Amino acid sequence: MAFEKEKHVQVYSVMTPSADKKLTGLIAATFTPFTREGEINLLEIGPYIDYLTEKQGVRNIFVNGTTGESMSLSVAERKILAEEWCQKAKGKMDQVIVHVGCMCLKDAQELTRHAAQIRADAIAVIAPSFFKPSNADVLKSFLQEVASVAPTLPFYYYHLPALTGVNVPARDVLDGIEKLIPSFRGVKFSGSDLMDFGRCVSYCQPHWSVLYGVDEQLLAALAMGSHGAVGSTYNYAGCHFNKLISAFENGDLVQARTIQFKVQELLSHAMKLGFDLGVNKQLMNEVSGLCLGPPRLPVMLCPPDRAQSIARKYHSIFPEC
Numbered sequence: 001m002a003f004e005k006e007k008h009v010q011v012y013s014v015m016t017p018s019a020d021k022k023l024t025g026l027i028a029a030t031f032t033p034f035t036r037e038g039e040i041n042l043l044e045i046g047p048y049i050d051y052l053t054e055k056q057g058v059r060n061i062f063v064n065g066t067t068g069e070s071m072s073l074s075v076a077e078r079k080i081l082a083e084e085w086c087q088k089a090k091g092k093m094d095q096v097i098v099h100v101g102c103m104c105l106k107d108a109q110e111l112t113r114h115a116a117q118i119r120a121d122a123i124a125v126i127a128p129s130f131f132k133p134s135n136a137d138v139l140k141s142f143l144q145e146v147a148s149v150a151p152t153l154p155f156y157y158y159h160l161p162a163l164t165g166v167n168v169p170a171r172d173v174l175d176g177i178e179k180l181i182p183s184f185r186g187v188k189f190s191g192s193d194l195m196d197f198g199r200c201v202s203y204c205q206p207h208w209s210v211l212y213g214v215d216e217q218l219l220a221a222l223a224m225g226s227h228g229a230v231g232s233t234y235n236y237a238g239c240h241f242n243k244l245i246s247a248f249e250n251g252d253l254v255q256a257r258t259i260q261f262k263v264q265e266l267l268s269h270a271m272k273l274g275f276d277l278g279v280n281k282q283l284m285n286e287v288s289g290l291c292l293g294p295p296r297l298p299v300m301l302c303p304p305d306r307a308q309s310i311a312r313k314y315h316s317i318f319p320e321c
């Protein structure tokens with residue numbers, strides 16, 4: 001058994017540039033910068049990365065995910081964006097994870113090959129959600145086919161049942177997954193079923209990461225053993241979540257809860273006003289001062305007064321940072 005483990009680590013360490021880096025800590029699920037006319041705006045990516053590292057203390061990004069409106073982007077746009085994120089992140093970010101999930105297997109494979117070419121640190125794949133996999137085995141076959149075109153690129157399964165409508169427990173996806181995908185490195189778990197989450201953590205292999213994706217209840221996931229967190233609010237509240245994680249690690253649950261409750265207060269205020277991706281993006285514009293532009297239809301542009309009200313709430317709850 002020990003030998004098997006050692007052999008595995010050895011293979012792993014020669015596979016990719018970042019192979020020995022276990023993914024931990026905060027990972028910002030980035031918004032996609034658009035111009036006012038709705039075209040992708042590469043010029044904002046460099047300043048965005050500087051903002052995350054310098055102002056939020058965030059050193060990992062998850063690009064072209066849900067927050068990045070990947071499903072509303074063309075394959076060509078996703079490639080250009082992924083390349084720019086990887087290039088501008090060099091020397092500044094620890095890891096760039098490129099989401100390559102698509103409705104079409106061939107598109108997902110094309111994006112996977114491209115992610116390997118541009119030396120992304122890892123890829124993530126969400127379940128297709130128009131024609132849905134009917135069970136865990138079908139889902140795993142889909143993931144395997146995607147991973148097979150870049151067999152040494154670290155691979156994460158992206159679990160988001162509320163949006164995909166694919167209600168296969170993430171734990172069932174993990175069963176036997178490394179036999180199908182030797183580059184498998186973990187799960188980005190964006191669901192609220194903490195029992196399923198806990199079962200993923202307890203089954204987790206030493207070189208995997210189980211990452212939580214519901215920012216408003218991160219503390220519960222940390223208690224359950226989460227290795228890190230991927231989310232949208234780490235774009236503008238990463239500095240506070242970093243304090244939450246430190247407090248948790250130092251055993252200061254009172255402080256960790258205080259911060260988590262403040263985030264919950266902010267998000268419940270936002271939810272009362274109608275919190276969607278358009279609002280979230282505009283809130284990021286307001287808080288960061290970056291110009292990430294509008295979202296793309298069908299996500300609607302947020303009325304400025306709504307985002308400003310949420311930004312005021314943000315500053316009243318978090319007067320510092």
Ligand SMILES: CC(=O)N[C@@H]([C@@H](O)[C@H](O)[C@H](O)CO)[C@@H](O)CC(=O)C(=O)O
Pocket residue numbers: 029030062065066067068163190213214215216230231232233267
């Ligand atoms: C459904 C959704 O967008 N969830 C967000 C959360 O960060 C979410 O915005 C946050 O918890 C506020 O509800 C992330 O899990 C999504 C994400 O990581 C991504 O953009 O791929």
